[in-house]
Amino acid sequence: MSGLLDKANTAAQQASAEEAAASTTPAPVKAETMTPTPAAAKAVGAGGGDEGLPLPAILSSVGGIGLFVGLLLSLQGGFIPFIVTGAVLLVAVGAIVLSDQVQGKDLNVIKTGGAVVLAVLIAIVPYTAGVVAPDGEALVISEVSLDEANDRLEFKVRGSFDATTVTITTAPNCDGTAGDTGEVVWQETLSLDRDYVNVKPMLSDFFCGNAYDAVNNVIRTYTVTATDGADMSASFELDSSEMTRTPLESGVRIAPVFETTNNAQQQTTTTTFEGITIEVMAGLLPDSHRHVDGADHTTSDDIRTVQGDYTLTVNIKKGSSTVWTHPLITVDGLDASWSSSVSGTRSGDMNGWLALSGDTEENFREYVSKSALDYENGAYTFEVVLDVGTSSGGTVITHSDVCWNLDFEDGDEYNSNWDAPTC
Structure with a gap:
């Protein structure tokens, strides 16, 4: 009996121990699936592809x-x-x-x-x-330029209106009288296309005198005005340098050309007069400018350059007879061009002295030969003819007061003491 009781007690103790162990072991936990919020789902969807x-x-x-x-x-x-x-x-x-x-x-x-x-x-x-x-309306003048090749002023009028009236006025009046508002020298009404219109008045249609004088004083203004026919307008003044277009004065200077020949057998040298080189300038010069002894001219530093359209030529006269004429020089703006009988097409600029051609060339220098001049010591006149054409309606200006008593020869040789005084 006691043996049975011991076995029963042992079985009860084992069952108690198993229950205690079971209570200390955690039960399995079921994993829960999180449901994403709508914003997070959108973020995942946006970044997942x-x-x-x-x-x-x-x-x-x-x-x-x-x-x-x-x-x-x-x-x-x-x-x-x-x-x-x-x-x-x-x-x-x-x-x-x-x-x-x-x-x-x-x-x-x-x-x-x-x-x-x-x-x-x-x-x-x-x-x-x-x-x-x-309503976005405005009136503007832009892209102003001077087209020397076609002798016209160019600019654009911009705005959101149908038409514009463009006027060019000058003061004083073309006849020199002073007016209250200036003289209208050009006017035109133009229709706008795509909110702008090109305006191209010819210089000959409105230019009537230089803006600068010889000492750089402004003596005339040109004003461009554009209106829409109502309340809006715009204006600007043309550049005075570009509106100084008529050359009123000219200058000439010459230099003798001598040639020295060596005679080896006689061990002598001979110097002879061969001709003259010529230079010319045109523009505005102060009253103080003059031609001086030595076949020269006062300094050219005080010349007022003219940017215009004109032609120029030089005639050499012996007494009253013309003995030589330079080929016609055409000036466009500041660019001068002509055709030389010796070297063909020649060019230069009028911003100072311009070297002219001749009938003979030596050492890359052209000069007028002694024979062409029918030379003998005495008075020679150098006449400058300016046809200012577009600049002033075809006015011809002739300067025939340049005269020197040339004394480049002494017998068959050159005069080493020449001084070529003015006439």
């Missing part, structure tokens, strides 16, 4: 493009209704805000506030300017 741009990037791009389009519409200054521009800007700001929201981010106050401020400025500033010039 490899095809195309992420949605936030697309929305940011739409916002930036919307702001740019809104700026373009606003810059029309009233042509596009404000409600249209405002709607475009509102969509742009909304796209920028939404680009953060689809990522589950909090509202970026700085970014959103900056977009709103920018949109407001884009909308308001150009439209405010439109109040100053209602």
